[in-house]
Amino acid sequence: MTIILPTIIGINNINANEARKTHYLLLGVNHVTNVQKGLRGCLPQVNNISFKIPSSPPLTQYNDTNLSAYCIFDDPLTWPRNCSINQCSCTQVIEADLNEVVELFFYAPRNRTMSCHPMHLHGFTSSVVGMGRLDQNHSMSIEDIRNLDQAGHFPRRKTDKPVRKDTFCVSHRSYMIIQFRADNPGWWFLHCHLDFHALASTI
Ligand SMILES: [Cu+2]
Numbered sequence: 001m002t003i004i005l006p007t008i009i010g011i012n013n014i015n016a017n018e019a020r021k022t023h024y025l026l027l028g029v030n031h032v033t034n035v036q037k038g039l040r041g042c043l044p045q046v047n048n049i050s051f052k053i054p055s056s057p058p059l060t061q062y063n064d065t066n067l068s069a070y071c072i073f074d075d076p077l078t079w080p081r082n083c084s085i086n087q088c089s090c091t092q093v094i095e096a097d098l099n100e101v102v103e104l105f106f107y108a109p110r111n112r113t114m115s116c117h118p119m120h121l122h123g124f125t126s127s128v129v130g131m132g133r134l135d136q137n138h139s140m141s142i143e144d145i146r147n148l149d150q151a152g153h154f155p156r157r158k159t160d161k162p163v164r165k166d167t168f169c170v171s172h173r174s175y176m177i178i179q180f181r182a183d184n185p186g187w188w189f190l191h192c193h194l195d196f197h198a199l200a201s202t203i
Contacts, residue, residue: 049071058091103177105149106170115194120190121189124182126164128163128165131175
């Protein structure tokens with residue numbers, strides 16, 4: 001099993017619309033006790049879940065992978081539970097309709113190395129519409145972040161010339177908000193480009 005950080009963006013081509021929905025991604029380097037020797041107990045995860053590479057390529061052989069291996073953002077029927085207590089892993093998928101504007105809200109709490117996560121999205125370039133530092137004294141859960149966002153604490157930058165990137169360095173105790181138009185159908189990796197975070201925990 002491979003445990004790495006990426007998330008797959010899966011795009012279908014039905015129900016195209018312009019609605020924007022925010023997906024929240026907590027980029028955590030969690031410290032656990034049951035990983036293999038040599039990894040110093042560090043487990044890079046998204047929303048406290050390790051990424052599991054599907055057994056078959058989803059673009060060409062979607063049905064060859066047991067569908068229970070996939071967990072879909074914002075779908076409680078497929079999303080693992082109690083992952084702050086248990087060690088969870090699945091193939092995390094963000095679904096998007098064709099031409100939908102997708103918004104991703106990255107939040108990185110404090111980590112021991114104080115490193116950033118250079119998050120790289122395949123298939124698209126994205127507009128950076130918000131970024132900043134967060135409270136340095138308290139680590140917030142993703143629910144805290146979601147509630148603050150819905151209360152208007154993270155305004156989006158309004159400009160017709162946004163910064164466009166395919167890699168965004170999310171510093172620890174910081175957030176970054178990006179948007180992209182899902183106009184390139186397929187299954188696209190979204191992953192941290194730190195080699196250790198991308199490859200750590202291969203067991
Ligand atoms: Cu990382």
